[in-house]
Amino acid sequence: MLNTETLHQLRTSCLGTNRTLPAHCYNDERFLDLEQHKVLRQGWICLGRCDEVSDIGDYFTTDLAGEPLLVVRSDETTISVFANVCQHRAMPVARGGGNTHRFVCPYHAWTYHLDGSLKSAPLMEQQAELKDCRLPVIKSECWQGFIFASLNASAKPLADSLHDLDSLTGNYQMHRMHHIATFHEIWECNWKSLIENFMDGYHLSVVHPQSLRPLTPTNLCETLGRGDMFTSYVANYARAAPARKQHASSLTEAQKRQSRLFCLFPSMVASVSPDTLVYFSVQPKGVARVQVKWGVSVWEPDLPDEERNQRIEKWQQINAEDHEILRELQAGLRSSFYHGGVLAPANFEGCISDFHDYLIEMLDSQPA
Ligand code: FES
Ligand SMILES: [Fe+2]
Incomplete structure (x- = not known):
């Protein structure tokens, strides 16, 4: 530097x-x-327009300063941005874009809800430490129909x-x-x-x-x-x-x-x-x-x-x-x-x- x-x-x-x-x-x-x-x-950082994910389950993947991200319409009023990284062994859980009800990791099929929480982990259902497991939430905001995200958790509201x-x-x-x-x-x-x-x-x-x-x-x-x-x-x-x-x-x-x-x-x-x-x-x-x-x-x-x-x-x-x-x-x-x-x-x-x-x-x- x-x-x-x-x-x-x-x-x-x-x-x-x-x-x-x-x-x-x-x-x-x-x-x-x-x-x-x-x-x-x-x-x-602007990631796109809100109406790129207009229906519940619409999503696209992107990256920000080397961090793989997942942008998804979680419910009618919420656009969420998550780190696109499975909490099992780090596989990106989504590719490209589209519409889905849930995200299934392509490596061992851990499955996440649209709100990022873990829905299921095959053959590991009994593991107590997975109770609160979820995709990490990235700070995000919508302004004038644009989606913004920041990797700085203490960034002032946009x-x-x-x-x-x-x-x-x-x-x-x-x-x-x-x-x-x-x-x-x-x-x-x-x-x-x-x-x-x-x-x-x-x-x-x-x-x-x-x-x-x-x-x-x-x-x-x-x-x-x-x-x-x-x-x-x-x-x-x-x-x-x-x-x-x-x-x-x-x-x-x-x-x-x-x-x-x-x-x-x-x-x-x-x-x-x-x-x-x-x-x-x-x-x-x-x-x-x-x-x-x-x-x-x-x-x-x-x-x-x-x-x-x-x-x-x-x-x-x-x-x-x-x-x-x-x-x-x-x-x-x-x-x-x-x-x-x-x-x-x-x-x-x-x-x-x-x-x-x-x-x-x-x-x-x-x-x-
Ligand atoms: S890395 Fe995602 S299920 Fe194993
Ligand atoms: Fe120009």
């Missing part, structure tokens, strides 16, 4: 400034180790930190939007570059000349607000951009012609427009490799297939453009001739400084 002096230098040179992080933060395995322990294992973000995005009513597609991808870049890129209005007109510039050009971007756990900006629509037909009745006239982009620190970003919500949750798998789960939700409950596909394809196009840039950026970040740069004004790259400030505070102040 890096020493405290290095972290102190980071604080001195970057915190509260318009400077980028030094390039070693994007290349150094030791820095990534530190991020895993002090940031990603401490914070709230919703308490997001009241300001609620007031900035609440009118879009994300919790009422309908999930239509999920993608699992690997991007070849540092995980922070993907977060920074999503929260960067400065690149929109340059990197997305066809897909975004006519709708949300860089010069119309505006900073929106930040809190301890988030930052956000507005991408205003160009005058010629067509109006979105269907949306929540709570939207103001201005909000009907805006997308609001936010980062929920450390590793989730989203863009909400009147009719479409797109989110990304990222996890590093190496200094230049990121596991990305992204999904699309829409306002309309019965969107025709053609329009549904158009909205998904538009985001696939945007993502392809971003991924190409970020892959090349990683090569530049390895150059010995880059010593950090200056960020554009707050309306365009202010969210990047906010993200860096959060990271530095986490890296430099929490126990490892």
